[in-house]
Amino acid sequence: MYKGCLIIYFHKMSQLLCVTPADSPIGEIHHFEILWKGMKMPGLAFLDRQGSWFACINRCKHWAEALDTESPAIYATGTGLVVCSIHGAKFRLEDGLCVTGPCHGSALDVIPVEWREGELWSIK
Numbered sequence: 001m002y003k004g005c006l007i008i009y010f011h012k013m014s015q016l017l018c019v020t021p022a023d024s025p026i027g028e029i030h031h032f033e034i035l036w037k038g039m040k041m042p043g044l045a046f047l048d049r050q051g052s053w054f055a056c057i058n059r060c061k062h063w064a065e066a067l068d069t070e071s072p073a074i075y076a077t078g079t080g081l082v083v084c085s086i087h088g089a090k091f092r093l094e095d096g097l098c099v100t101g102p103c104h105g106s107a108l109d110v111i112p113v114e115w116r117e118g119e120l121w122s123i124k
C-alpha cells in the first residue's frame, strides 16, 4: 500500500492596505482592513519621522480598543513612539513592544509593509 504524505504550501500573499500619497504628513493616520491570522481586522498606518511607513493592527493590548479612539494623534514625533489615545500606553515602532503603560511588556501586532507608488502593501 502506498503511504503518501500531504505537503501543504503556505503562500503568504501581499495585501493592498490603502492608498497613501508620497506627501502624507508625518503621523497622519490611514485606516484599512486586513486579513490577519484568518480574521478581518482593522489596521492603521502612518509615515514616521524617519520617512518609513509603520502599520499595525489597530487594537491596544490593554483593553483591545482602537489606539486612536480618543484622538488621531497617536504618533509622538518627539519620542517616535505610538501612544494609545485611551490610557497612554506607549509602544515602540520596531517591534510594537509596550515600553510603558498599563499593558507594559505586551506588543502591538506590527504589519510589515512596503510602499509602492502611492499604495501601501503588506509584505507578509
Ligand code: FES
Binding pocket: 060, 061, 062, 063, 064, 065, 084, 085, 086, 087, 088, 089, 101, 102, 103
Ligand atoms: S486602551 Fe490603550 S492604554 Fe488602555
